[in-house]
Amino acid sequence: MNAPTTLTAPLDSLEVDTRATSVAEAWAAGQVSDFDVRAAMADLVYRSGITASLARQVASYRPHLADELGARTLEFLVRRVYADDGLDLTRIADACSLSGWARQLGRTYATRQLRDMCAAHSESRTAGPLDADLPTAVDPGSDPAGTVLDADTEDLLARLDAVRESSRTPGRDEMVAAERGRALRVALGLPRLVAPDRLAEAARLRRACAENPGAAWRALTERHYGADDALAALWDDFDVEDAATLRGYVGTDTDMAYEAANLLVAEILAVPERPAKRLEARLLSAVRCASRQVGFADSAQRLTLSWLAVARTLVRSDDRRTSDEAKAVLVLQRARAAEQFDQVLADHLSAFESSALGRDERTVHVTLTNLLAELGEEAP
Numbered sequence: 583m584n585a586p587t588t589l590t591a592p593l594d595s596l597e598v599d600t601r602a603t604s605v606a607e608a609w610a611a612g613q614v615s616d617f618d619v620r621a622a623m624a625d626l627v628y629r630s631g632i633t634a635s636l637a638r639q640v641a642s643y644r645p646h647l648a649d650e651l652g653a654r655t656l657e658f659l660v661r662r663v664y665a666d667d668g669l670d671l672t673r674i675a676d677a678c679s680l681s682g683w684a685r686q687l688g689r690t691y692a693t694r695q696l697r698d699m700c701a702a703h704s705e706s707r708t709a710g711p712l713d714a715d716l717p718t719a720v721d722p723g724s725d726p727a728g729t730v731l732d733a734d735t736e737d738l739l740a741r742l743d744a745v746r747e748s749s750r751t752p753g754r755d756e757m758v759a760a761e762r763g764r765a766l767r768v769a770l771g772l773p774r775l776v777a778p779d780r781l782a783e784a785a786r787l788r789r790a791c792a793e794n795p796g797a798a799w800r801a802l803t804e805r806h807y808g809a810d811d812a813l814a815a816l817w818d819d820f821d822v823e824d825a826a827t828l829r830g831y832v833g834t835d836t837d838m839a840y841e842a843a844n845l846l847v848a849e850i851l852a853v854p855e856r857p858a859k860r861l862e863a864r865l866l867s868a869v870r871c872a873s874r875q876v877g878f879a880d881s882a883q884r885l886t887l888s889w890l891a892v893a894r895t896l897v898r899s900d901d902r903r904t905s906d907e908a909k910a911v912l913v914l915q916r917a918r919a920a921e922q923f924d925q926v927l928a929d930h931l932s933a934f935e936s937s938a939l940g941r942d943e944r945t946v947h948v949t950l951t952n953l954l955a956e957l958g959e960e961a962p
Contacts, residue, residue, distance in 0.1 A: 593631075630681055640689065689823055781889070782920060786921070788851050788853075869883060872939065875934060
């Protein structure tokens with residue numbers, strides 16, 4: 583059975599499910615034939631754009647295969663719509679989600695299909711570090727605890743673990759965690775988490791996850807039952823199938839579940855290490871001299887110190903030269919500066935509307951990031 587060929591704008595999931603339920607109810611009432619209702623379902627699957635979206639996610643590191651993968655997945659789903667043992671029209675009539683059915687079944691098929699496509703495309707070349715087979719996805723109705731990563735992906739994560747253990751510096755730890763999170767997400771075919779809009783909120787969530795290793799996991803599994811709203815919002819692009827895939831990977835190992843969730847969060851929240859004292863001093867000197875307006879120098883320094891607290895780690899490598907007590911005081915001071923960033927930024931922009939540092943949070947962040955990079959390159 584060929585896929586429908588009508589060219590229309592994609593429908594969102596709510597519209598797809600609403601139309602599917604309406605048609606299925608008419609079928610249940612004897613007003614529409616079995617063939618006609620299945621033809622309507624196939625058309626809705628096509629018009630949803632779900633297969634194209636799934637193909638982009640699953641083939642994120644092989645984008646040149648996404649179009650072919652999407653076409654194959656669509657053809658497979660249409661066949662399942664028409665198959666006697668395929669789409670259960672009674673469940674759709676009972677308001678079960680057609681888009682959810684298509685997304686879950688389509689992800690499973692696309693994951694396996696990409697593995698076969700990768701094998702066919704790799705016969706004439708050497709695979710890269712992330713060119714390993716994808717993990718087996720969760721089959722609808724199966725026990726998700728069987729999801730595993732292939733040997734090559736496990737090896738990649740192990741090598742990243744080794745890098746982490748051999749380089750115990752704050753920024754390096756965060757960056758390695760972010761890379762491990764990306765590798766895990768790509769391997770499992772999961773969507774990227776949703777990054778917070780504000781620097782201060784991202785910093786707060788980093789601290790929350792550091793203080794409570796299980797917070798990120800519970801924000802996913804208990805997001806409708808009192809989890810931190812902002813932390814739960816990081817998982818907004820995860821649907822039931824994505825959560826099932828992650829559950830299948832971690833199985834019943836609580837420590838593994840916490841680590842996996844924290845790695846995925848690290849991909850979007852990790853920040854570079856705070857600059858060394860000499861470079862930080864040069865940065866503060868530069869921003870103080872950026873304008874001759876009365877009061878600008880002190881205000882710019884406060885803003886920069888607060889920005890460092892939200893845009894960089896709270897500790898840095900050369901903090902190791904201080905005592906544990908002194909380091910604890912430094913971290914506490916920087917954490918307070920991070921909490922005050924929104925207010926310090928507002929005060930600065932209110933006092934200096936045409937500030938040389940920027941006109942809003944985004945431009946201030948870009949200005950200071952670029953300035954820090956330039957000063958770092960100039961350092962002897």
